[in-house]
Amino acid sequence: MIRKSMLTAVVVVLAVLSLSALCWAQDFWNFNKFTADYERLLYEIVTWEETWDYELDEEVVNEIKYYEQWEFRAQGDGSVEVTMGYRYWVPSDKMQDQMTFIGATWTSPTAWRESLGLGEYMWISMVAADLELEEGNNMQLFDGSRLRVMEETTVAGIKGFLLRKFFRETDESGNRNDVVTSEWVIAPDIGWPLSFTMYEDGEKVFQKVLFEYEKN
Numbered sequence: 001m002i003r004k005s006m007l008t009a010v011v012v013v014l015a016v017l018s019l020s021a022l023c024w025a026q027d028f029w030n031f032n033k034f035t036a037d038y039e040r041l042l043y044e045i046v047t048w049e050e051t052w053d054y055e056l057d058e059e060v061v062n063e064i065k066y067y068e069q070w071e072f073r074a075q076g077d078g079s080v081e082v083t084m085g086y087r088y089w090v091p092s093d094k095m096q097d098q099m100t101f102i103g104a105t106w107t108s109p110t111a112w113r114e115s116l117g118l119g120e121y122m123w124i125s126m127v128a129a130d131l132e133l134e135e136g137n138n139m140q141l142f143d144g145s146r147l148r149v150m151e152e153t154t155v156a157g158i159k160g161f162l163l164r165k166f167f168r169e170t171d172e173s174g175n176r177n178d179v180v181t182s183e184w185v186i187a188p189d190i191g192w193p194l195s196f197t198m199y200e201d202g203e204k205v206f207q208k209v210l211f212e213y214e215k216n
Contacts, residue, residue: 027161027188031129034072034080034191041192042212043068048205067211070192120182121196124165133161133188141165145181153185155194156210160187 046065053060066088073081124147131139131147138148150162163184169177180202185194190213198206 027133029129029131029133029186029188030191031125032191035074036072036215037074038214038216039072039191040212040214041070041210043070043208044211045209046207048203068208120198124182124184125193128163128184128186131163133186135161155185156213158187158190158194158210158213160185160190160194 044065044067046063049062049064050059051062052058066086069085069087071081071083073083075081127139127141128147131137131149133149135149135151138146140146145165145167147163147165150164153160153162163186164180165182165184166178166180169179171177180199182199183195183197187194193208193210195207195209197204197208
């Protein structure tokens with residue numbers, strides 16, 4: 001006959017093992033890790049800029065779209081070959097201006113906009129790696145903002161988690177409002193975000209979305 005104390009011990013052990021398995025199964029982001037023999041990420045990047053239209057005599061919003069590609073190849077000696085490049089479009093009349101064309105060839109079309117978001121992109125990326133990817137989880141950041149896991153979503157056929165960075169403000173009526181500054185979609189096993197969107201005054205100003213992904 002199995003004693004009651006033995007049954008209790010078995011139940012406790014099984015419960016502990018089950019809890020441990022659940023803890024091990026939790027998803028965290030492997031930020032900046034590229035361990036495959038070959039990995040390729042093609043991003044579609046869109047920015048929105050307000051400029052003055054002299055013909056219309058008013059401000060208009062211009063959309064600029066281009067593509068950024070990264071390739072990572074393991075070399076077998078502990079090193080990784082990294083290749084990157086841009087794909088974008090230059091008006092035909094600009095091709096005749098040598099200096100304009102060379103300048104566009106050697107720089108990102110909106111390098112200044114990317115530089116504005118680079119600090120937040122890198123900082124949030126490293127912080128997000130410590131956030132358990134489960135809907136509803138959140139993290140208080142040093143600047144007073146919060147980073148919250150909103151829901152599961154899919155980008156370029158890859159399942160990920162939508163994260164939202166926001167400040168909580170109280171208006172004159174005492175209502176609490178969330179002011180979103182950026183949104184992210186990350187997948188545990190993809191080293192970089194599937195998408196990254198920046199907001200200013202509630203409007204999108206920069207969006208980088210994974211368009212194609214390849215891994216061998």
